[in-house]
Structures are given as structure tokens and as C-alpha cells.
Amino acid sequence: MDFASLPHRFGERDAIGALRAAEEGLANEQAGTRQWRVAGRVLARRGQGGVSFIDLEDMSGRVQLLADLERLGEDVFEQVRSVSIGDLIGVAGVARRTRRGELSVEVAEWIELAPCRLPFPDRHHGLQDVEVRHRQRYLDLMTDPAARERFVARSRMVAGIRRSLDDAGFLEVETPVLQPLYGGAAARPFVTHHNALDRDLYLRVATELYLKRLVVGGLERVYELGKDFRNEGVSFKHNPEFTMLEFYEAYADCEDVMARTEQLVAAAAISVLGTTKITVKGTAVDLAPPWPRVTLGEAIRQQTGIDPLALGRDSAPLLARMQADGMDTSHDKTWAQLVDHMLSHYVEPTLIAPTFLTDYPVELSPLARRKPGADGLVERFEAFCGGMEISNGFSELNDPDDQRARFEEQAAAGRAGDEEAHPVDEDYLTALEYGLPPTGGVGLGIDRLAMLLTGQDTIREVVLFPAMRT
RNA sequence: GGGCCGUUAGCUCAGCUGGUAGAGCAGGGGACUCUUAAUCCCAAGGUCGAAGGUUCGAUCCCUUCACGGCCCA
Incomplete structure (x- = not known):
């Protein structure tokens, strides 16, 4: 696709969420009167001969697009039919609830805004790989x-x-x-x-x-x-x-x-x-x-029976207790570090x-x-x-x-x-x-x-x- | 820093005791005029994380490394 030919903006855009809220009351097969302009990412496509259904999502929600061969003519319909999952597109048209009851936008105008050139992640299972979700957070946000x-x-x-x-x-x-x-x-x-x-x-x-x-x-x-x-x-x-x-x-x-x-x-x-x-x-x-509110000394005492702040600055009983519990105290060089270690080991995990x-x-x-x-x-x-x-x-x-x-x-x-x-x-x-x-x-x-x-x-x-x- | 586990197609996952890898989705081609993970047909898609080693033969066993996850420090 030639990016230079793609539109630089899509003006007077309506949020999909606003469309849904406004047209929720349509009965099956009933069309609204207002022209809507929505844009977003294509998440799914279901073809059915001369009718195509597209799921379009923006930040405010998701809506189905309904494209009809007879209404759009062969050229435009072919564009709709060949859209890829993940492409960014804009459409204009009235709302219509389909025979099966799905609130949709009846496509009158179809505007390609930006292609998705790489394969879109599996949309049913989502992106499962934690590493990819974090490194490519945009994929996580797109799919989840x-x-x-x-x-x-x-x-x-x-x-x-x-x-x-x-x-x-x-x-x-x-x-x-x-x-x-x-x-x-x-x-x-x-x-x-x-x-x-x-x-x-x-x-x-x-x-x-x-x-x-x-x-x-x-x-x-x-x-x-x-x-x-x-x-x-x-x-x-x-x-x-x-x-x-x-x-x-x-x-x-x-x-x-x-x-x-x-x-x-x-x-x-x-x-x-x-x-x-x-x-x-x-x-x-x-x-x-x-x-x-609990004092630090009391909190440690509740978990260990020892209040280190009531023993002067004596490290020995703290060390004895911690080593008896199999803790590695080799990094604790001072009394204060022992107290800090006791806090994070015995007390912190219990404070839910x-x-x-x-x-x-x-x-x-x-x-x-x-x-x-x-x-x-x-x-x-x-x-x-x-x-x-x-x-x-x-x-x-x-x-x-x-x-x-x-x-x-x-x-x-x-x-x-x-x-x-x-x-x-x-x-x-x-x-x-x-x-x-x-x-x-x-x-x-x-x-x-x-x-x-x-x-x-x-x-x-x-x-x-x-x-x-x- | 240490221990354990993981890494197979773009994504989600199978792959038996060591005999050179499969599916679904996505992407490509086709059929289909109201679908909802649409359906059906066809074709394509792989350095099995990397490098060594053992073996007649390694995705599979061993070693090292990279990245990730969980736990410990």
C-alpha cells in the first residue's frame, strides 16, 4: 500500500461508544437516520458472498460494520472484502441492527487509513507470551x-x-x-x-x-x-x-x-x-x-516472640533467631540491618x-x-x-x-x-x-x-x- | 547473585521410548447475499532459542550461552 496516498486525518470522528449509546434502541433490521463517522482497528472479518461483516474497535468500544455489494458497488466492496485483520480504517454510514440483532454501521463510505503489515496475534487466545506482551506492549493493548x-x-x-x-x-x-x-x-x-x-x-x-x-x-x-x-x-x-x-x-x-x-x-x-x-x-x-498502627518492635515480636527494640542494640539474640530459621544473615553487618531484615522477612509478607x-x-x-x-x-x-x-x-x-x-x-x-x-x-x-x-x-x-x-x-x-x- | 522450569510456523498449541515436525487462527487463492471464533475447498508457511557434544541418526540425551517465568538472596 502506498502510504503517501493515505489520508492524514479522519475528521468529525464519532466514538464507537457514543454511537452504541445513541443507537442502542434500534429494532432488528431498523436503520437510524444519523450519519456516523467511526474509525479504528479491524479485529475480525466474516464474509458471506455479497455481504461482509467487520468488527471495528476504537478506544471507546467495538461495533460491527455491515458492507453490502449492491449498495457499495464492486470496487468499494472488494476493498472491504480484502481488508486485513489489524488494518486501521474509517467508515461513514447510518446505524442498522441486523436481522440477527447485532448493532452495526451500514458502510456507505470506506476509507483505508493505515495497513497492519504484520500478522495480527491470535484473537481468540490472545497474546500469551509474557515476554512479548511486555516488550511489545502495543500488541498486548491491541488484543487484551x-x-x-x-x-x-x-x-x-x-x-x-x-x-x-x-x-x-x-x-x-x-x-x-x-x-x-x-x-x-x-x-x-x-x-x-x-x-x-x-x-x-x-x-x-x-x-x-x-x-x-x-x-x-x-x-x-x-x-x-x-x-x-x-x-x-x-x-x-x-x-x-x-x-x-x-x-x-x-x-x-x-x-x-x-x-x-x-x-x-x-x-x-x-x-x-x-x-x-x-x-x-x-x-x-x-x-x-x-x-x-503497630510499632515496629511489636510487629516483629508478634511474628517471632522477640522485640528487637526492647533489647538495647544487641544483635546476638536476633542473629540466633534468624539463623535458627535458616536465614542468610551474611549481608547483615549491623544491628539495624538485622532489624530491617527481620521486618522484611517476618513481618512485611503478613501485612495484607x-x-x-x-x-x-x-x-x-x-x-x-x-x-x-x-x-x-x-x-x-x-x-x-x-x-x-x-x-x-x-x-x-x-x-x-x-x-x-x-x-x-x-x-x-x-x-x-x-x-x-x-x-x-x-x-x-x-x-x-x-x-x-x-x-x-x-x-x-x-x-x-x-x-x-x-x-x-x-x-x-x-x-x-x-x-x-x- | 543462586535454585528450579520454559523457549516448536506470525499467534495459540500438539509432537509417545531418539528415526529430519502437525493442527487451529492469521496471511495468499477460490466458493458463499445477515455473519458473530461464520462455514467450505486449495495452496503456502519451520535454523524446533543459539553453539558445541554423544549417536548410524537429536525438537527429544549431555554441556555452555541467550532470553523469559517462578522462588530465594
């Missing part, structure tokens, strides 16, 4: 309505989150993806190089430190919704680039942002599903606030219904404010649902001296081999010297929330183009 619905739902969820935050007076901002220094999360960064400046830059692992600079600057409620990049393994809940929401609220603390988090998630669920009730791994759960864990050890939380009267703890929470961490927030540490000390500890850990430790960020410390108001901040994993709201067990099904080996 459920895949389309999943990504529409994700988009609605994100729009709902933006609406909630905008309505609460938050300002959406954009901070650097390319950073001279990374920070804001315990993660290994991707490194790239700026040729003109001849220096290495990091892809951000979090937006936290830049957003808090903005709060210092007087932008009292800010959020950023965008990609973070962490140079770590791929799993059902990890993609090396993933979407994160972070929001910061001046004059608020951990409790305030915890409440906002559960409300935000519930509102997102309603904007997608119309309800806060979801099913996760076969279990019915309700995302409606308030979510139960939404739950806040609170009272984290300061060693695991270098950017969080200390909890008054609780030595070694910070005002921090993590939210879990579906056996995954979905959110992390705290009262923001605004004491520049303490922050410097925490950075120094991180740097020491880094020198000792902890590849996920924070580097010291002098520029951020300078910002804190000017005064960060008491502030609460939260990170919320958008992909994982999308998994929960669309009932998917793997992040790859809610990311349009998940990371693949090339």
Missing part, C-alpha cells in the same frame, strides 16, 4: 481489553491523587532527575556522565532532599510525582525505574501525614474503583481510614490489610526527627498493604547539627561497605541552617498502589514498559 483497562485505571488513580493534593493546597513541582549527589533513600544509584561539564551525575533515588529545600524556601505544601531510579534487582515489586509520589507539608508532623496518606490512598481507590474495598491475594481488605508500622530505630532513618522521650527511635511510619511496603513518611529532621551527625554516620557506613548509605550533602545541610519549619513528609509507591487497585501480583503488569534484558 483487560490490559487496556488496567492502564486506564492506573491513569485515573494518578489523576485522583493529583486532584486530592491540588485540592488540599499542594503545589506540584519538578526537581532534578540528574543530581550531583543522590540521597533521600537507602539505595544504590545509577551513574551517568555530563560531557560538557565533564562530571558524573546520579539519577535520583528520591526527590526528598530537593523537596525539603523548597519547604525551606517557603513553598509550604509541595509534591512531586515522577520517576525514581534505583540500581538494584528486579522482582515482582521492584522495577529499576518506578513512579513515586512524595509530598511535604510544613507545620505538620508524622501523625498528620500518616492521616493524609490513608485518606489519599482511600480517595485514589474511590477514583478508580468507586470503593475502598479491594481484594489482595484472595483476601478482602478495606483501604478506608483509619488503618491500624493496610497497616502502619511506627517507631523506627534512628539508625534506619537518617532523615527523620527523633521521637521525644524514646531513646533511639524516630517519628516515622511505613505503610504496608498486600505484603508490600507502599509508603514511608516521617517528621522531617530539621536540626542541621543532628542531620550532619546522621550524614557522618551514613558516610562511615558507606566506607564500611554499605553501598546503600547516604553521602553527606553539604548543600542540603546549608539549606537546613536557614531553617526548615517543622514538616511532615511522605513517599508513596505509585506502581505498588496500582498493583493493589488493579489486582495485579507483579509490578510488570502495571508498568507499560517494564525493564527487560536487551
